[in-house]
Amino acid sequence: MAVLELKQATIKFGGLVAVDSVDMEVKKGTIHALIGPNGAGKSTIFNLITGIYKPTSGSIFFEGNQVDGTPTYKLTSVGIARTFQNIRLFDDLTVLDNVKIGIHTRVKSGLLGAFTKMPSQQKEEKWIEEQVLEELDFMNLYEKRDELSKNLSYGEQRRLEIARALASNPKIILLDEPAAGMNPQEKVSLMQMINAIRERDVTVFLVEHDMKVVMGISDTVSVLDYGKKIAEGSPEEVKNNEDVIAAYLGADYLKTHMK
């Protein structure tokens, strides 16, 4: 079953067709990667799915409901969470508080309730804290909970963004270049964490340039070039596809990056 579906999704910026008539199905419970050269339109697809942009034409369905043009906060509350290519954390908040922000969509009294100390809300606050600590533990950041997020390493900040996204209890999580800036060891542990996210019944849709990561964890890979979907299939199918090889400027790139 498709948890997410794009039908002829298109967005134009002036004369540029950044996403061009893209059909795509992300199946429930899978790890689905979206790859393609710089400027291919990958992040723009995430921005369409999360309501930052409205498609010029075409539509997007989440669990069978048409959602294109829905405000981002509503999409978060129905189960779509994401991280950003350019990390967006509150630098001067602690790791713990950054994740608390991700949880407010799950709680009745909302964001303000999470930070005020009304007696009736104390139970709720304790529950929030427990959930947050669980997510931090899951992303291997428990020890860092009281640090300011600006003092974390780049890789830790990327993991913190994922923890925050998970705190909204999503059905699907969109990760935009989660491995960027990570060292090889961090990438290996990231791959384990992404597999563990899927084991929590969260569908994973990721944009990633690191082909070891993509080919190592994905069930399905879709390839975008100049806004168009040029290939889709298993990692094995995609890495042997001639259009994909051409889009990445020759077989050398693939030999080096798609082992």
Ligand SMILES: Nc1ncnc2c1ncn2[C@@H]1O[C@H](COP(=O)(O)OP(=O)(O)OP(=O)(O)O)[C@@H](O)[C@H]1O
């Ligand atoms: N708001 C915008 N206004 C104008 N052009 C835009 C806008 N957003 C994206 N674009 C353009 O759309 C194209 C696709 O950009 P996008 O950021 O989706 O690429 P990408 O595949 O994520 O690339 P990268 O791998 O470098 O992150 C680019 O040419 C970009 O300049």
Ligand SMILES: [Mg+2]
């Ligand atoms: Mg991008």
